[in-house]
Amino acid sequence: MDLTSSFTYTVNCAPQVSGSGRYIAYVTGHQLIVRSTSTLATKRIITLPGDFARRALIIRWDKCIPDSSEQRLAVATADEVRTFSIDNGGNGERIEDTGREGATILPGKEEIANVEWWSCRYSSEESNGNNDSQIVRLAVFSRAALKTSIWSSDGLELEIASPKIASTLKGCSRGFSVLTRPYSSDIVQSLQLESLAISREKKLVRSMTLHGCLDVKDAKWSRTGNWLATIDTPAMGYRVSVWGADGTLVHTYHGINQDLVEDGELGAQTIEWIEKDDREYLLIGDMQEQVIVLDALTYQPTAVIKHGSLIETENEIPIWIEDTSSTHGLSYRTVTNPFYPPRTAKEYGMDLVEVSRDHSLLATQVASMPYTVFIWSLDGQNTTLLTCITHSSPINDLTWNPDSSALLILPTEGGIIGVWNRNSPGAPVLKELTLISPDFGNLHSAEWISPTQFLFYDSRSFALGQLIEDYPHDSYPSREGSPALLQDDDTNVRDLVNGVQQSEWAEDPDLIGMDDTFHRLSVKPT
Template sequence: MVVEFSELVAASRECSKICRPIVSYDGKFVAMVSKVTALPANADSQQYKLVIRSSRSLTVKKQLLLPPGFSPKMVKWYQPATGIFSDEPFDDEIHRIFAANDEGEVRIWDLDGMLDIISNGINDLKSVVVIRQSNWGPNVPIKNVEWGRSPDEILVFSDYQVSLAIWSLVGRESIEIYHPKYYTAKGFSFQPSTRHLTVLTRPVSEDIISVYGAPLLELETLSTFGLSDFYDAKGFKWSPDGKWIAVYDTITNFQVGIYTPLGGLYRVFSMQEIGLGVHDIEWSPAGNLLAVASYDGLIRCLNTLTFTSTVILKHSTSIKTKEKIIFVEQPVNGKDGHSKYQRVQSYPVNPPKLRSSLTDAPPKTGFGVVEFNKDGTLLATRFDLIPTTLWIWSLRTMTPLAVLVHVRKIKSVEWHPQKPHLLLVICANSQTKDDETYDNYDLAGVGNENDCCFYIWNAEWRNPYALSVPRVGAAFTSVTDATWIRSNVELDDSANDPIPDEYSEYDLRAKLLVCDHGSYTVGYLDDEQEPEDDDTKVQRLIDGVQQQEWAEVTTTSYMEDTFAMVDQKRKVIKAV
């Protein structure tokens, strides 16, 4: 298995702390905050700009100059309602991006030049400026900014649960929804098909969910219902088909309520005998399962016909049987060394367990990761009590396909948006301050060999891989973040051959953006299935082969190191 890397694009560490590089929804562009170096002598503040590059060639496409003193707190691309997991091509290519600061100013640009409101004279782009609500007062900062249900709407959340302002980029006017309970996806979302805005509020002593119709500036309320049976609702999520709203309660009350869009209570799933409650919920992409992750280390999968538990996924802190395929990360010392996965042959296996006390609040026993793949056949989970371990479950056999045990805490996982069996894993590096301690495990002996590692698992491979980004002097020191880049290939209907354009990756290789503290690179992954006997294909297990049959044919004890790196002297692109 081979991975190739592009040139490094360098930036200052200060800019990477402000905002990491982000990829547009279709994978065409990468945006990064950069300093303006050529400042006039009388400049009294630092000036920044957004640099937009092609993800394929890394050439600069646009530079968006920010006003002097404008320090962006967040930068986000617009994403269409089709979602990142859709196989449908994007009919309308809309490339809009905003930058927001702490002072309540949000600036929006349209890279396609179709936003005809205010011209700022920068590269023939159009820009809109949104200022926070004047009635918030000077001491109420912006907490979060999100795109609305269309590229013509912006949602601006204040701190302290004061207000949610909905701005129209066409009419340049706004309305407000008061007392939003959360400023994240736990407290607001859009109905999947109609894109009706849904907000969880708490104006007084009871939580309320409101569904608003179109257009938002008229604030037409389709339904409003109180959650009288909930002590303190921690969040809600729409089902993928838009038929149900699932709400889960506070940590002390194990309860999930299933509501209709009009507010009718259809079912309540509760476990009163459990001491702690629900940590998070997640719908499968097809909507046939609702995963309920709780603080007791179990994930209960509810079927969405009766909303009763059909299977329970247990995350044990000591794995005692060979029914689970376990890979343990083995760091390799040396300048050019990188970690490897080793298949476990002896049991029991005791992954690093987080050392916690009774005074911890909240308890460190929730689930930091509950992620379905795009076709809903696989589920990746991380139980916070064993935060270095990733469980990958087959939802057809309801058994683990693999358990990956790492040296350090898993920060994030991400399924590929187009290849359902490909998973990216990012762990904390040794340069990150880790205040957590583990039973019978010491991080002090682990040096920098894990700094440039990211991890790839594929259901069609015999083994997962730990891949290392080549260091170029001091230009790339550690992997801080990584994300998949969506491929965008147009096909000729007559010849059925890929037609590459300026941006698309015509060879259809999976590619990803890998970042460190001051630069980023694009990696191209050759993820073709390795040659293997029919009896050892993991794909057979996904299609329904029993776990015990698979365990009997796993004889490989150590993975082959077929990782290939590009030339260590590859070019470093300086910040512009």
């Protein structure tokens, strides 16, 4: 694993990677910086108002149309959102990008909790059915759960009252759904944005009332959009319900051992949909520290994944532990089974349930054994424990690569990051981040940029990592911390790598135009 040098960013405003993976944006000082992820060369420097830059909390790229010629992003404070574009629009874009100042959205008195792009392509009557047009929308969620406001170039288009969660429901790619509670029942409000773009009518496409649910804690659409799974409050016991797209309650699952479920102590905690061999399954993680694989057709468990305090398998599997005694730096070493993972007292439940993009692998972490990552093979009908990896501190986050079988592992302490790869025959990789900077602290999060590259950051700094064992390109390590890969899109990168310092990897701000996604839109609510 190779690591770049680190960059500092404004506290509380985490850096974000664009939908195409080509750029990374962050705020530092009074500037919004956009860099190339392949070379770290600066692509844009946008000077922000001083007070706005100091209060910046959220950066969001528009990832709804990743192959769009225009790369849009939004920066938000607690009471204001500014939108920008780093490329000219095209391909029938409705919004012309001719301005030089960021568009401003002022949602009112409500504090902003989250911002999401809701852009889409659509077929207009003039395009003869070709998806050559786009419409850009931005959803702003209020922190007090009062409303979700949807903005576009026309101003405030739509408001959804009383969102329970400050984000859209995951799963379905047909549109966007928000879980709300405007009255005494939970309601899922769904929007088909392509239809909304064509008709220009400011109304919801579908509204589903979840009758019989006391207080829904989580909801997820299946990938096909045919089913919605919900978890009710533990006060109702073990209740996982499956709903049809028309709002019909299809089935309610109460767990394997219903007699053991009393007063909600052993209720469900997490749900994830997977699809194997054209068949859908629902993964249910519960307080008994087990993951139930439920067939969405028969509503019967096909497999139960249990996390025991003793790891002992008939087939020898690799068991890795963090080696803190090595004189050659941090690494993993193997131990033989039977193996007893470190435990904590009187804590139970599923902390992390992460499924790979192709639904073939599952990574889990349980509350009673927070130091250990369990990695399983999934095929719908059967599950197999592939390996477990134990660390000296609890696990903070697990992230699968969307294009491979690599898993990022982030322990909460020690300033380290681990990578496990099913296709790599050797040991998992463990890297100490103090090699980049002695000030690099415990990681907050990480995300994949490409099959071999990832972003990671702590409370004030970020850097990029590169997996190099299977990488065919030549590296150019003239300067410590320089990018390992040289891309053709920056012809001057060799000169930059040879002699230019981090602070100089920039263009003159006065020479760089700042495009306006919403064409100088500045709208105050009436």
